[in-house]
Amino acid sequence: MPEGREPFEDDGFDGDLLEAELRQAAAILDPVPAQLREIAVAAFALHDLDARIAELTFDSVVDAIPVRGAADVPRMLTFQAGEVTVDVEVTAQGLMGQVLPPRPARVEVLGGPQPAVTVDTDALGRFSSDAPLTGPFALRLRTGAEVVVTEWTRA
Numbered sequence: 063m064p065e066g067r068e069p070f071e072d073d074g075f076d077g078d079l080l081e082a083e084l085r086q087a088a089a090i091l092d093p094v095p096a097q098l099r100e101i102a103v104a105a106f107a108l109h110d111l112d113a114r115i116a117e118l119t120f121d122s123v124v125d126a127i128p129v130r131g132a133a134d135v136p137r138m139l140t141f142q143a144g145e146v147t148v149d150v151e152v153t154a155q156g157l158m159g160q161v162l163p164p165r166p167a168r169v170e171v172l173g174g175p176q177p178a179v180t181v182d183t184d185a186l187g188r189f190s191s192d193a194p195l196t197g198p199f200a201l202r203l204r205t206g207a208e209v210v211v212t213e214w215t216r217a
Contacts, residue, residue, distance in 0.1 A: 100198060113202070113209035116141035116148055121215075141201070141212040148201060148210075152217055158190035161203060170202040171195075178202070 120140035137152040150159035161167050164187030170178040171191050179193045195217035203210040 113211045114143040114146075116143035116146065116201075116203075116210050116212040118213045118215060137217075139215060143210045146203070146210050148203065148212060150201070152195060154194060156190065156192045156194055158188070159201075161187035161189070161205075163187070165205050167203045167205040170204075172200045172202060173197060 118139060119142045120138065122135075122138040139150040139152065141148040141150070145163070147162040148159060149162065150157055157171065159169075161169075161183055164185065165183070166185075167183045167187070167189075168180060169183060169189045170180050171193060172178050173193075173195060179191050181189045181191050183189045198214045198216050200214045201212045
């Protein structure tokens with residue numbers, strides 16, 4: 063280093079430009095796989111670290127016996143976290159479900175990078191959303207101080 067020069071003296075070097083070029087090169091040469099990006103979005107959506115995870119215990123696509131001749135059958139899902147059960151029916155028009163045992167809850171339909179759709183349960187724990195699901199989704203239930211989040215599932 064020449065005498066009298068500071069070690070980090072600005073000599074016209076543009077760090078922001080270098081960073082932008084490196085990001086562009088990485089995006090071309092080593093892009094982030096789409097599945098990894100989905101997992102990262104899903105992990106961020108689960109920012110409620112104290113939330114209980116409701117596991118998928120029934121999926122009509124896997125667990126049900128198909129009915130011959132039936133077309134466009136709604137998908138039935140059941141999630142469970144301890145004593146809380148969430149039954150969900152998914153159609154092309156949206157979803158409807160029920161929280162058991164019935165309780166007042168705010169249900170957020172999470173869909174990755176899209177904003178969450180929020181609905182409230184009625185006195186019987188029922189809820190519905192007319193927002194069509196186009197990809198992976200999860201439900202976040204808030205019942206007072208308790209938060210329950212379902213596993214992410216494809217619509």
